[in-house]
Amino acid sequence: MxxxxxxxxxxxxxxxxxSNYFHALSWWHAFRQFDHTVPMSAIHRAVGMGGEKLVAHLLGDDRDRDQDAELKASHGAIFSTCWPSxxxxxxxxxxxxxxxxxxxxxxxxxxxxxxxxxxxxxxxxxxxxxxxxxxxxxxxxxxxxxxxxxxxxxxxxxxxxxxxxxxxxxxxxxxxxxxxxxxxxxxxxxxxxxxxxxxxxxxxxxxxxxxxxxxxxxxxxxxxx
Incomplete structure (x- = not known):
């Protein structure tokens, strides 16, 4: 059988x-909180990766890795304000x-x-x-x-x-x-x-x-x- x-x-x-553009905007704000300027278009093209891979992809290997967890948390907090939309x-x-x-x-x-x-x-x-x-x-x-x-x-x-x-x-x-x-x-x-x-x-x-x-x-x- x-x-x-x-x-x-x-x-x-x-x-x-x-939701993708809400994610892109939330990541943009999270990066700006840590003085990173990343083009919105580049962020959007990386949406779909997991957060840790997105950060590494956009900021590179020479970034301050101690910020990674805070960047992800900031993105999550900002994105949560978009939930009603x-x-x-x-x-x-x-x-x-x-x-x-x-x-x-x-x-x-x-x-x-x-x-x-x-x-x-x-x-x-x-x-x-x-x-x-x-x-x-x-x-x-x-x-x-x-x-x-x-x-x-x-x-x-x-x-x-x-x-x-x-x-x-x-x-x-x-x-x-x-x-x-x-x-x-x-x-x-x-x-x-x-x-x-x-x-x-x-x-x-x-x-x-x-x-x-x-x-x-x-x-x-x-x-x-």
């Missing part, structure tokens, strides 16, 4: 929830529910802290269709390392060969590629289709609604056929 279960792993920030992208909750209706086990592969994850889930409003979710405590290393995806697979009782990952950043694509998981990417997080395809995304859509409209013909539709 075949016990393999098809599933879909969803990145949350920038994929299902319109967080909303789901058009079609996001319908996409998650449609995947579940097609027999796919839907797992949120989030690296957010637990309290923040609850805020994101409230904004998404699709808990009835979500089988499991991860938070930052479930991964030792952040994207582009694949740890959070491994945790999401475990949480959903899934195997890498039976899932598709939906994300919005090149870091998402790089992480999933390390596990041999195909990525469907969306550009609503602010990364271009060309960059996402160059990173290895198998399909690219404008947003969750566009993916939902193409669901039967997409890699997700084929997985659930």
């Amino acid at each position: 075949n016990s393999r279960i098809p599933g879909v792993l969803f990145d949350v920030d920038g994929t299902l929830i319109d 967080l909303i789901a992208f058009d079609g996001a909750r319908d996409l998650v529910r449609a995947c579940a209706d097609r027999g796919l086990t839907a797992v949120l592969a989030s690296s957010a802290k637990e309290r923040e994850l609850q805020v994101l889930r409230t904004a998404l409003d699709a808990d009835d269709a979500i089988a499991a979710a991860t938070s930052s405590s479930d991964a030792n290393e952040s994207k582009p390392a694949p740890d959070i995806l491994l945790a999401a697979l475990k949480a959903g009782g899934l195997q890498a060969e039976d899932v598709v990952f939906v994300g919005d950043s090149v870091w998402d694509v790089y992480a999933s590629a390390k596990l041999g998981i195909p990525t469907i990417a969306v550009t609503c997080g602010g990364t271009s289709e060309a960059e996402l395809r160059d990173a290895g995304a198998v399909e690219v859509y404008a947003d969750p609604r566009a993916l939902l409209n193409a669901l039967p013909e997409s890699a997700l539709g084929k997985l659930s056929a």
